[in-house]
Amino acid sequence: MVIQKRKLNKVKQEHFREHGGLLLFDRMKSEKGLAFTVFSEAELIQVTDNYDNSRILGKGGHGMVYKGIVKNNVPAAIKRCFLVDERQKKEFGKEMLILSQINHKNIVKLLGCCLEVEVPILVYEFVPNGTLFELIHGKNRALQISFSTLLRIAHEAAEGLNFLHSYASPPIIHGDVKSSNILLDDNYMAKVSDFGASILAPSDKEQFVTMVQGTCGYLDPEYMQTCQLTDKSDVYSFGVILLEILTGQLPLKLEGSEKQRSLSLLFLSAMKENNLDAVLVSHVKGQESMELLGGLADLAKRCLDMCGDNRPSMKEVADELNRLRKLSVHPWVRVNVETEAECLLVGESTTPYEIELSTGYPADESDDQPMNPRSSYYAR
Template identity: 60%
Template sequence: MARFVGLAVVALQLATAAAPLPQPGTCGGVAIEYPFGIGPNCSLSDGFNVECVDDTPRLRLGGGGEQEEVVKVLRIDLLRGKIRTTNTISWQCTEKGGATAGARLQNSSWTGLNATALPYRFSDEDNRFFTLGCNALVFLNGEASGIDDPILSGCISTCFGNASIRNGTCSGIGCCEMAIPRGLNSYSLEFTGPLVNSSSNNDWCIYAALMESAGFSFEVAYATTDMFYRKNNGTVPLLLNFVVGNETCKEAQASGGYACAGDHSVCVDAVDGPGYVCNCSQGYTGNPYLPDGCTDLDECRPGNQVCPPGMICSNFPGGYNCSCPKGQHNSSKSGVLICEPDQKQSSLPLSVIVVIGVGGGLAIVVTSILSTYLVRQRRALADVKRKYFAQHGGLLLYEELSSRQGNAFTIYTEEQLEQASNGFDESNVLGRGGHGTVYKGTVASGVVVAIKRCKLMDERNKKEFGKEMLILSQINHKNIVKLLGCCLEVDVPMLVYEYVPNGTLYQLIHGGPAAAAAVSFATRLRIAHESAESLAYLHSFASPPILHGDVKSSNILLDESFMAKVSDFGASILAPTDEAQMVTMVQGTCGYLDPEYMQTCQLTEKSDVYSFGVVLLELLTGEKPLCLDGPEEGRSLSARFLAAMRETRVDKIVDEKVKGEASDELLEEITQLALECLQMCGGDRPAMKEVAERLGGLRRLHQHPWTQDAVELEEARCLLGSSPESISFEVDASHGTDSSGY
């Protein structure tokens, strides 16, 4: 698997004021200007040092040692803060006569980069992640600035006969295209699943690459041959964003390490994470990192037609002016500015009257035009909002909600949610993920809520959104985060949930050794039981049944009393009613994905059971579901658990606190339940209702371990005539008394 260790931003300091700044140069036709430079002490820092080898500009990335990589520089755009470079196409092929045997894997060039030494990030505006081939499933694992959880996304490309593949269409048939999260600074690829049927006698390859999307056009031959790899000589263009410091502009100006050196240089905060770049102010161009580097942009230079024909262009620092020759004046006819000859006036009073009249008329015309423009803009915005509202099923949802008695579900406007979150201010961010951002807010009623602002939604979900909201709004279970409302007048609807204050189960388990050690086995068992109860409710009692689709510990929230509340129904779907609905794009999180779902692309309630089994393992072991740093056979927690169960050494991976507090009998029962949930075949797994009932029984057994013994002793007393006191004494002496007094 290709391992892309990350690109992250560090604080970079300018050289002393007395040191002379290097002069610009070129290498292979590429302009190299400060903060970049060729040779020692010619750049702002080592991260900007460009080597010119055989007339080819190269950047040395990775900080030295075995992890160091060298990439070719194609172009540097100082004013946009971008550098165009190359990336190697990753591929995995099968040899004749074997599906996975003899597979060969070529890693991308982005291997072993130092995550703390470079000022670069992958541009989410210019790049996309592409997977080409048939029956191809490639996972992208990475990290992004400002996003706490790791990025885990899958891109799947299938083929249903070559006739279904179309040139220029990258929709999952022969080609899969996926946007990357903003601020992505490291990633790795993992090819998984069988590539071809084992009976095939042909070579078969799949290709994957993060690359610039503007110049890519899919061709049918890319899916079934090596044409894509050969046509590009194994490399594709890639755009990186760079910054010159990890502070904001305001912080950099106050710190003394400010990089924007010129009088007409301005600072611009980065949009994809911490840091800033420099630019020239309006009307100026050049190098904003050098003193006097920004020079006046001569808009009036020959060949640059900025003024209307017949007018004289006058350049001045930072701008220009258009005027008429002597004896002519400006006139606007049909909205076009022209020059007309001056007219002689017979007397001063008439001239004054004409000026006043023209000025007043122009003022009226301008006022009318502005008023008309503003009214049309407001109407256009209102029309767009009405279009989105109707497109997302808002009319049906509003009509149904109005007919309900005591309905607590609210349809919010965009302005209401902006006001509730203080304009979606960064200080109100509760968490970020690959699909969107969650903000804390307070609505007009004073209730604290969590507002989920998603990035993307496919067309099927848009059409069915109103119907699904109608169903999800009726869910009322103490262990499910309550959906309070939604906003439909935006391109991607926003969801409003009840606010749950104590973070996620993932943070509780994996927040560090001290945090994990503080969680008792009784608490873990209770959280598991409450989570199972909520999923059983969705599967068995909701009408129609609801499949969660992304069960994981980071989607289980904890309230003030650490009661579990299952969340994130952004990935939920209603139970399919026909075969056409069964085939969906791959969703879920790597490490929790049902292996049967990855083979069939059919999401069922047993997929949720498998994912819950992984959560149960997290509670028992305190380990993360996926660890990509170790050997391949030990990366998956579920795989390690199944191997341990086969070799009867499951106690080796169970958390010490669990072993110290749970009885052997109880531990055996709960590990057996986890084993059943993780069966490869969905039909062999129990239903969530059965899982919840068995966990409830195990909770009662852990809380009152003497219950069965007491019943047996009572039966013995009746048979042998023993006194109640002797029976009670035997129970106390045998089992003691717990802290609750039982």
């Protein structure tokens, strides 16, 4: 037993070095304020009851996620990845350092990792209210979320992705943007998740990935042809999410013709025929003006351009969604703008509606929030 224990410890140490654990420890010592924890395998086994089935939060093609209570009584989502390639093994410690320093309200916080196992385990903050996918297609669909709330969630997710693309150093490409990777917190605020499986934007544009990864229905056609992942690949996938919000349909169906199976092809065909109304979900048409829906459809169309260079950046997407949110609050703004100006000139007092116009947010958003929060988590 002693010999076996020594062998096991040796294997753990090898895995730890292989995944860049020494680099992590050195940086954590030099930067004492770094909010990141390197967990032992024993710790994670304990907090998940040896990865008991009752602890499973979700399962996807890339790993299994369990709920556990880690240090300082913090609830966490613990992800055991199924595999990791050789490039990721060599760069894992370095990339974890970069990801651990990302702090944005619309991005799930990476709390730590475990490196003394063959495939590293990631530990994220726990986000309780399911996913955008569930709001549109799944169990939470019964909550009847308003279109303005879905638009807000999309805007927040776009802000999170824009942060990864523009403000992380080096920039981070998500690589698997989809509605099931947009989690919702206690207040139904969007948090982009699963960026731990993403890649750092290559400094050399000639770097290519060896295998196309992602989710069918969301994959950028240009990426599938070139095997080169860019920030515009994330933009394409986000365009598909906008289609889900507009149409209430799944990105990919298993039956029907090629055009009917692919939501992107169905939408682009409707736009080409100037027949957007045919693909819009019925309750959305009743809630919002066609000016707003047309603006959102046009943004989605630009995101889905076959040529990545022609697509907007995530910053442009976020800015346009912010503009559309203001239009959602005030569909009559442009029609009555002259009348309002005249009222202001004769000394009318500022109304709540004018406050909303200046900020882009309703004076009271309480009616915009779901009343039945639930505790769940969705893993891809």
